[in-house]
Amino acid sequence: MSLFLHYLSLPYLITGIWFTLAVTALGLAGGLILGVFLAAMQLSRFWMLAAFARGYTVIFRGTPLILQMVFAYDALPQIGLKLSAIGAAGLALAANEAPFIAEMLRAGVLGVDRGQILAGQALGMTPSLLMRRVIAPQAIRTMIPAFGNETVSALKNSSLASVISVQELTLRSTQLASSTFDFFSIFFASGLIYLLLTTAVSLIQLAVERMLDLDRPPSEDRLSRLMPWYRAPLTPEPIGPKAAEAKSGPAQADNIIPYAASKDSRSTRADRTKRAETLAHNNVVVKVDGLYKAYGKQAVLAGVDLTVRVGEVIALLGPSGSGKSTLLRCINHLEGWDAGIVMVGGRRMGFNGDGKLLSPRAIAEERASVGVGMVFQQFNLFAHLTALENVAGPLRWVHGLSRIDAERRARELLERVGLGHRMQALPRHMSGGQQQRVAIARAIAPSPSVLLLDEPTSALDPELVNEVLEVIRRLAVEDGLTMIISTHQLRFADEVADRVVFLSDGTVIEEGPAHEVLTNPRHPVTARFLSVMEADKPV
Numbered sequence: 001m002s003l004f005l006h007y008l009s010l011p012y013l014i015t016g017i018w019f020t021l022a023v024t025a026l027g028l029a030g031g032l033i034l035g036v037f038l039a040a041m042q043l044s045r046f047w048m049l050a051a052f053a054r055g056y057t058v059i060f061r062g063t064p065l066i067l068q069m070v071f072a073y074d075a076l077p078q079i080g081l082k083l084s085a086i087g088a089a090g091l092a093l094a095a096n097e098a099p100f101i102a103e104m105l106r107a108g109v110l111g112v113d114r115g116q117i118l119a120g121q122a123l124g125m126t127p128s129l130l131m132r133r134v135i136a137p138q139a140i141r142t143m144i145p146a147f148g149n150e151t152v153s154a155l156k157n158s159s160l161a162s163v164i165s166v167q168e169l170t171l172r173s174t175q176l177a178s179s180t181f182d183f184f185s186i187f188f189a190s191g192l193i194y195l196l197l198t199t200a201v202s203l204i205q206l207a208v209e210r211m212l213d214l215d216r217p218p219s220e221d222r223l224s225r226l227m228p229w230y231r232a233p234l235t236p237e238p239i240g241p242k243a244a245e246a247k248s249g250p251a252q253a254d255n256i257i258p259y260a261a262s263k264d265s266r267s268t269r270a271d272r273t274k275r276a277e278t279l280a281h282n283n284v285v286v287k288v289d290g291l292y293k294a295y296g297k298q299a300v301l302a303g304v305d306l307t308v309r310v311g312e313v314i315a316l317l318g319p320s321g322s323g324k325s326t327l328l329r330c331i332n333h334l335e336g337w338d339a340g341i342v343m344v345g346g347r348r349m350g351f352n353g354d355g356k357l358l359s360p361r362a363i364a365e366e367r368a369s370v371g372v373g374m375v376f377q378q379f380n381l382f383a384h385l386t387a388l389e390n391v392a393g394p395l396r397w398v399h400g401l402s403r404i405d406a407e408r409r410a411r412e413l414l415e416r417v418g419l420g421h422r423m424q425a426l427p428r429h430m431s432g433g434q435q436q437r438v439a440i441a442r443a444i445a446p447s448p449s450v451l452l453l454d455e456p457t458s459a460l461d462p463e464l465v466n467e468v469l470e471v472i473r474r475l476a477v478e479d480g481l482t483m484i485i486s487t488h489q490l491r492f493a494d495e496v497a498d499r500v501v502f503l504s505d506g507t508v509i510e511e512g513p514a515h516e517v518l519t520n521p522r523h524p525v526t527a528r529f530l531s532v533m534e535a536d537k538p539v
Contacts, residue, residue, distance in 0.1 A: 010189075016172035017193060019086065023158040023168060026090025028151060031097030038102035043109060057099040066160045068092040073164040089161035097154055104146045108139030119380035122332055123394045123442070124368025126361045133397055137384050141212050148205030152198045169193060214384060214426060272498075272515060279498060282310040284343075285450050285482050291330060291340035300326045301337065302506040308450065308484060313476045315497035315514060316486040319529060322503040324486040325377075328452045331484070332372045333363055345370050345449050368398050373448035377455045379435040381427040381442075387414060387434075388423040391442045399446055413441035417471050433464030437471055444475065451475070453485040465489070472496070490533055494518045502526045 041053035060068070072095075073088035083091065112135050120130045162171035173190040177183045210216070286308035293301040301323045308314055316324045329335040331342055333350040336357075342349045347370055350363055358366065381390050391410035395401045401409070414423055417437040427435050436456060443451060456472065457465045469492050475481045476496045487493055493500060497514040502523070510523040521527040 010176075012176060013169065013172055013190065013193070016167060016169035017197075019161075019166055019168040020155070020158050020170075020197075022086055023089045023093060023161050023166060024151075024155045026086070027093025027097050027154050027158065030090060030094025031101050031154070034094060034098035035101030035105055038098055039105035039109070042102065042106055053102070057102065060096055061099045065092065065096045065157055066163050068096055069160060069164050085161070085164050085166045088164055089158070089166050093154060093157065093161075096157075097150065100150055101147070104143050104150065105139070107146075108143040109135055111142055112138050113380070113383065115376060115378050115380035116382055118334055119374075119376060119382070119439075120394075121334055121364060122367065122372070122374040122376075123446075124364050124398045125394065126364040128361075129364075129397055133393065134382055141214075141384075144205060144209050144212065148201060151201050151205075155197055155201065156194065272513065275498065276513065279309050279312050282312070284308070285310050285345060286331060286484070287341075287343040288327070288331065289341045289343075291327070291337055291342065293326060293330065293335070293337040299506050301330070301340075303340070304503070304506070304508055306501060306508070308482060310449075311480045311482055312499065313483045313485065313497045315493035315500045316484060316503060317488070317490075317493065317500055317526075317529070318503035323506040324503055325454050327503070328374070328454050328484060328486060331450075332367060332374050332452060334374075344372055368446070371446065371449040373443035373446070373451045375436070375439050375443050375451070375453045375456050377458050379427070379432070379439045379459070381435055381438055383427055386424050386426055387419060387430070387438045390427070390438055391445050394442065395445055409445055410441070413445055414438070417441050418467070431464060432460045433467045436460065436464075436468045440468070440471055440475075444481065450482040450484065453483060453487070455486050455488070457487070457489060488533060490518060490530065502529070504529075 038053045038056060041049040044050055069089055069092040072083065072092040073085065076083060076088070116134055116138075117130060120134050125133070158168060159170035161168050162174070165171075169190055173186050177186045180186065284307055286306065288304055288306040291301050291304040291306075292299065304323070304327060306314075306327070316327065318324055326335060330337050331344065331349070333342070336350070347366070349366065349370070350358055352358055352362075381387075382393070385393060388407065388410050391413060392403075392406040395406035395409060396403060411420070411423065414420055417440060419434060419437055419441075422430060422434060425434075427438070430438070436459075440456070453472065457468050460468060469489060472483075472485070473492070473496050476483055485493070485497070494514055499511060500514045500517040501508055501511040502517065502521075502525075503509070504525050510517060510521060510526045517526065518530065521530055
């Protein structure tokens, strides 16, 4: 035992530890830098970059590390690049680790829900902003276990540096055992040292995972503020007399009036006629002219024309696959199209004055400046942010509001949709109806010129539908917000919409005043659809 302890503390072996750590650190640091570039190339829109990165990955994952180290140490000097043994070992380890790290990074990025990326684009976030604020914070969390495992693997693989005479721990243990013939004690001590090093890596990994745990209170630690996943602690919400009274009473409930009990100012024929006359004099906010889009040979939109005026509410109806969602995404330029023009606020979406397609960054900036909000079927909230951060964050990142102003606006809207008591909740801790109301608050936070709603209640349980419909009804009736709503809620469309546009097979087959179309459809396809959907027949 004393001999084992002697070897464990022997300076000759301890010095080998520093060589091992040096090679590992060089390999991981270089592999991470190179891996980021490889991952970016594989995710690039340019196929040549992706092909190069894939070829590099195939070569360096398919050849032994020991051969790569020999090549770096013996072959590179033939072209004038002479490296020290540690430098060559670190370079070879970095080149070998880069493909594995790149695949980890790529998997992390691709693992982020596509809906969140679409939501960020709809909010006017540029690709770099999306990466920094939405994708990276979530991807990093999922990659920590894999990166910890790769660190342990690199630490053990550093022993192969002995082939080019790096005096790392394994080589020094072998040399010492060869001179003393005490193989068991020496290699047992060497193995224990490796175990201690890998245990330290595992403890660091667990500490980082704990630091990134979303269910723990956000940290004000100075170092954490520099991290891309930093979630700032929210400033305490001021408690006024009403809030204090609410907090001292029973548990708060969602402040939403049941939809079935709501009153609509457009219910009478006179009201509808007067409103239609008023809207007819308003400016056009959205104009779609001859919009055509196909997937392969299948036309999804076959020459759609649509005009929406300021303050008007349009209900898009039609069977599944008729092109409603595609039309909404084209209006916001979340999808491209083959022919036709989309104008929002007098600007041609997605194209400059010369008719040239804008870059993704320019399109994102255009969405933010024109003001086209969007609410999706699946809510698409940013999973790593609280309700308040989901609403306030884009206001700061995209529209440049100060933290105080953004939070004030977010609090007002969340209170308005009945979620003042759920501001600190993460999306996964909220019901579907609550998540959709947060999504609506986020979409209207920058005061958009038009709000697009893509089947906002289709992913909700029946008992949650009314609370979301009531929020939308308030925005339409009380605020006069311009909306285009894709929905199957026919009674809601009759109550709230000014016009109904019915799509079938990518074309508009009927449109007109909501009540008229829903109660007396002219086209047989419309009549059949309404019959199947069991439309209400208001008196």
